[in-house]
Amino acid sequence: MKHLPRVLIVEDEPAIAELIAVNLRHGGFAPVVVEDSVAAQRELDAVLPDVILLDWMLPGQSGLALARYWRKQPRTKSIPILMLTARGDETDKVAGLDAGADDYITKPFSTQELLARIRAVLRRRAPESVNDSVTVAGLILDAATHRISFQNQELKLGPTEFKLLHYLMKHAERVHSRSSLLDKVWGDHVFIEERTVDVHVKRLREALGTAGPMVETVRGAGYRLTAVVAQSVLAATPSGR
Template identity: 50%
Template structure:
């Protein structure tokens, strides 16, 4: 896995439909993790911490609506956007899905291109840089499409790791990220890197940001991690 790829957890018990979605998600550049039932979905959501979940309502064992309820009740997974996929087309079913916590609801059969557009909409909210958005914090501007960073109008030369680190911090200013969380987001879930590596790259990022003469916008939270602002 490359660290820049958003991870989608696909929860679908029908093999043909699962393969179609997996193919289209991979073609769009997403890292895809799959589950065939509700129990596996809950386990993977907690372990993998995907960037988005595509969740079928009708699943063997634990239903999709129950998976959704448990995810939104857990502090570990509550913020992960969920798009529910269902053949249930009644208004009361859509309302139930949305009120349980689904961020979007699509009725089967659906257009795959529309589904991909809705995925991008959700990721634009939670992972804006991954879909080429432009972020600003004080006098720092990060362009996700061109991979350029400026501060006070001066372009900064950042390595790819420092760029991903800054992008992560800029997506949620004020949020304190633990070293482990930064390792998952910046280096990738399948790569082993010592947590001290985070400190080294934060130090490099600080030096790059200070070259323009501005104050240090990064905050070290003792015993926890780092935040922007």
């Protein structure tokens, strides 16, 4: 039997939740509906979904707080989260992305757009087809084992940050615009905002630690990964480390 992607819908308005569930079933997904954070956590503890549709405004713990919590847990940190909300301001979108959401859908939305966005995050979650190893200065990425290290220290990255770093390392020293990164890393940027790139670059730098400055912002142009900064970091590192 073909596996239907399991979608956990965390939505406290029954009419909206049912409408989403019906359309997901017709679109080839297996939806599971819960109304609050307690039920959502209980469902996650039982079976991990392929995608989470998370409403911002929930009784009790907010969707924003839930996204932050799940991103910190090893078991749930890699599950794609799409935030559903009536909040359409850019500051709210940035807050949702900063909390760990992979995408952001403003109500009201078309069912076709929702399905397209779900399929897009599932494509991004798919494993890399190229299992190569890339080295830039002291930074080493092994796509086959999904491991990254800098100066022999292993680093932990989320799936999107891993793909972003992989692409930047394979095209080191080149400047990449936000739109080109969306196209090459996300694969389908029709529904994704360019601001998403900035949020993931910020997460990538934080995860890289002392190697973070290797990901440079080129004002007015985009981003690039450079070995020049890494060399200065290596030179400043005490020899006894």
